[in-house]
Amino acid sequence: MSAPLHTIALDLGGTDLKVARVARDGALLEFSRMPSRASESAEALLGTLVGAARGRLPAEALGIGCPNVIEPTSGALVDETPHLALPKDFALAAHLAGELGVAVAADNDANCAAYGEHFAGAARGARVSVTITVGTGIGCGIVVDGRVLRGAWGGAGEISHMGQRSSGPPCRCGVEGCAETTSGGEGLTHRAQAAGLAVVSAREVFELAARGEGIARRLIAEMTDALGHQVAAAVQVVNPDVLVIGGGIAQAGDALIVPVVAALHRYAQPSHTRRLRVVPAELGNRAGVVGAGLMAWGKVLSV
Numbered sequence: 001m002s003a004p005l006h007t008i009a010l011d012l013g014g015t016d017l018k019v020a021r022v023a024r025d026g027a028l029l030e031f032s033r034m035p036s037r038a039s040e041s042a043e044a045l046l047g048t049l050v051g052a053a054r055g056r057l058p059a060e061a062l063g064i065g066c067p068n069v070i071e072p073t074s075g076a077l078v079d080e081t082p083h084l085a086l087p088k089d090f091a092l093a094a095h096l097a098g099e100l101g102v103a104v105a106a107d108n109d110a111n112c113a114a115y116g117e118h119f120a121g122a123a124r125g126a127r128v129s130v131t132i133t134v135g136t137g138i139g140c141g142i143v144v145d146g147r148v149l150r151g152a153w154g155g156a157g158e159i160s161h162m163g164q165r166s167s168g169p170p171c172r173c174g175v176e177g178c179a180e181t182t183s184g185g186e187g188l189t190h191r192a193q194a195a196g197l198a199v200v201s202a203r204e205v206f207e208l209a210a211r212g213e214g215i216a217r218r219l220i221a222e223m224t225d226a227l228g229h230q231v232a233a234a235v236q237v238v239n240p241d242v243l244v245i246g247g248g249i250a251q252a253g254d255a256l257i258v259p260v261v262a263a264l265h266r267y268a269q270p271s272h273t274r275r276l277r278v279v280p281a282e283l284g285n286r287a288g289v290v291g292a293g294l295m296a297w298g299k300v301l302s303v
């Protein structure tokens, strides 16, 4: 019997495609990134994906994480997503399997990151983990007893686009009072600009707050309160033992995590929070490929 190969992992974003070869234990044998061409055209995007994977064959299987809700059994997109130039309900996993001749596991990018952190990152040893990524928007993935909680159509854990009884600006998701316009990085930047701050990124809002700027401090207090409220919903529903906080804005460290945890304690019961471990993500921007690669290994081992 020949030695096991690697799996190929793709983490597709609106701008970048991250590519890795992943060992059975989640170790990365190779990692690189390239332009994803995701919004250019379906041909450009699919050509980029197939080209990146083909150069790394033979492999045991392929795992891909991407924005959008992914149908759990078929690996097809559910509806459309604004950042991907793919048709509605595109059969992503089946297309790649046909082009490459390998088994394909496809999942939402936040689910892949959560899977990576659960088995090879900050949530190792957890029974139930919730991983949130705080960036332009809010991503969330839930792993229960070693399996991603996907829901009937792949949409479980979408805490980002939940309605709140407040009157923020409309979100493109269409949910009334969507919390992400307050809790996400893009929303924070827009709110800061509307309040007269000369900033172009959420990171700059955090930098101003660190220097004591009053408006920035108030906006971050509102952001972290909204985020803590969203996370509390996940904590109440699935009762995790580990909560992982990652994403670009999590680089702010305690300036983000301390007020989010304080809000979490306001909005969730002590029975759910007392023993909850809240930890920073360990895998950084590689969580998605680690998780996608491990999911691909799961596909091989279950066959």
Ligand SMILES: [Zn+2]
Pocket (backbone or CB within 6 Å): 160, 161, 162, 171, 172, 173, 174, 175, 178, 179, 180, 181
């Ligand atoms: Zn929304």
